[in-house]
Amino acid sequence: MSEPLARTTNASGHLILTHDDAQAAMPFRSFIARWFVRNGLGPVPALDQKRGVIPARIRQGRWVVLCQNPGCNSAVIADENERCFICAECGSPENDRHWYSVQWPPPEVRRRIEELLLARPAISPAQARNRNWEPGESLADLRAQNALYGVGGEN
Numbered sequence: 001m002s003e004p005l006a007r008t009t010n011a012s013g014h015l016i017l018t019h020d021d022a023q024a025a026m027p028f029r030s031f032i033a034r035w036f037v038r039n040g041l042g043p044v045p046a047l048d049q050k051r052g053v054i055p056a057r058i059r060q061g062r063w064v065v066l067c068q069n070p071g072c073n074s075a076v077i078a079d080e081n082e083r084c085f086i087c088a089e090c091g092s093p094e095n096d097r098h099w100y101s102v103q104w105p106p107p108e109v110r111r112r113i114e115e116l117l118l119a120r121p122a123i124s125p126a127q128a129r130n131r132n133w134e135p136g137e138s139l140a141d142l143r144a145q146n147a148l149y150g151v152g153g154e155n
């Protein structure tokens with residue numbers, strides 16, 4: 001086990017949600033496995049033969065992993081401690097039914113991204129349509145967006 005990351009919060013106590021924030025009742029891989037079976041995909045494949053890498057991104061205040069199967073459009077809230085993904089809706093046939101590795105930004109970059117997004121108003125952590133980050137978007141991009149909307153000037 002690695003040291004738990006100090007989470008970034010704003011004045012309202014909001015944070016950018018991960019699996020454990022949103023679905024704390026069930027560990028990430030158990031969550032995937034349960035939906036895999038429920039969706040008729042059978043037992044979830046072994047984790048020891050991961051293929052490919054998908055970047056985590058932020059959509060509406062949540063770290064998510066998007067399914068890579070064209071037309072599936074499924075997504076799951078990402079788990080910072082379980083950096084893997086297989087789609088529980090379609091079984092990731094485009095990856096030959098293998099788990100992917102999930103890539104997160106380095107901790108310091110992640111912290112800055114979250115700070116900039118948490119400066120944006122939201123109804124609640126889970127209702128945060130203005131808090132989005134795509135891989136490749138720089139901190140300067142996020143700062144410029146914040147400036148455009150007059151939030152987060154201190155960042």
Ligand SMILES: [Zn+2]
Pocket residue numbers: 067068069072073074087088089090091092
């Ligand atoms: Zn899928």
